[in-house]
Amino acid sequence: MASSFPGATGVSEVSIYDWPGADGAAGGSPHMHTASTEAYVVLSGAGRLETLDSRGFTSTPLRPGVVLWFTPGTVHRAINDSGDLTVLVVMQNAGLPEHGDAVMTFPGAHLADPEAYRRAAALEIKDADAGLGAGEEAARRRRDLALAGYLELKDSVLASGPAALADFHAAAAALVAGKTSAWARLLEQGAARQAETTRGQLASLDAAESFYLGAARTTMGKRENHRIYGMCGRIQTWELSDN
Template sequence: MSGIAAVPGLPGGVGVSRLRVYDWPTADGLSGGSPHLHAASSEAYIVLAGRGRVQTLSAHGLATTELEPGTVAWFTPGTVHRLINDDGGLDILTVMSNAGLPEAGDAVLTFPPEILADPQSYRRHAALPASGTEEELADAARRRRDLALDGFARLCARAETDLDGALRGLYEAATTLVAGRIPDWRAIVEAGPSAQVSATLRQLELLESGSAGNMRESRISTAADSAERFGMCGRLTVWSGES
């Protein structure tokens, strides 16, 4: 087979996950997750339950978007985002472009500048233990979140008077951190989203010529969900692969 049915992954090469946003309190009195950006992928939120906010820092400045059941919000690469869980029950379905890239290092946490400038230090602080008790893993995720919040607070303070400078420094650090991953990312995109687009364009050519094309390969697939784990912003369940 050479059509869309032969290309693995969800439609459009997206990644889908359920995010139960952390209700852990922070130093500024708010509860929520770790601020971060994505270097190459866009992300969408579909709010399932609960109420909260997402704070963002982008080329358009600082902003806060209210989240409630039914809200659909999305942002482009480079947008720093921090989820706030106002009522303790914020539950979100996330849709990511370029499935596989976030897990391959596309997400960059807003650690303080001195850590962002040192790739080894960044990796050490960003990684969670491979094993441990639930309490140990939660403590590690909280420490990582709090460190990212420290850097985010500094970033926002600078952005209030020097938005371009704040973002320029962050993006330069992020670019250095991800540069070595690009060959792997390119392979992921070519095998997923790009392959699906190519298959669709080929299907249009076949339809135009009077052929059923990919429709002869029609089928249904299901995706298996992973065990819930500690993510950057909350407890994360990811759907991937086919079953």
């Protein structure tokens, strides 16, 4: 079977959206992760990462070579100033973000109603004959709604400090509470399993046993020419296959 990335991380290349928002800045849907740390390695272009966290509001320049990461609870918004901002994303706990770990900053009425949130978060295309642009249109609608809530949240944090995030954090926790049993299984199959494997290897080395080294292998990521609409931008992923 194919291996997972080291540390059971998820790796993807993201071209940040160049769509201007209500405040004139181009970018994707502001959101946070509830159980996963995310890292950016900036590959090309220039922009900013706006964050709302325990320090309040911060804007960090993004340029090639910059590496930064942010822990669960950090509301973040990638802004594409140059029009060609591309980042390599390394995501902790691969599988959790794909199964609802992220919560977007929709207005309060959507956060309080799980079904309203689900409808707003899903990239549903109602017209089967809408054509290739329908996915972008749906992603833009979702981004605009998340940006509306984010700008309100940002104003509150600027006025009142990090405490203004409490209601959003509480709403996000309520939205994902029913998903954690599935996440626990993913964690057990991913990061926990890799950690336990390393624990066993250390025990073998402690006993000067090297038998497990005979099973060494190389795995190659297969890049497909296919990008999906993500929250921050168009996402290119790699499928792992035995080399």
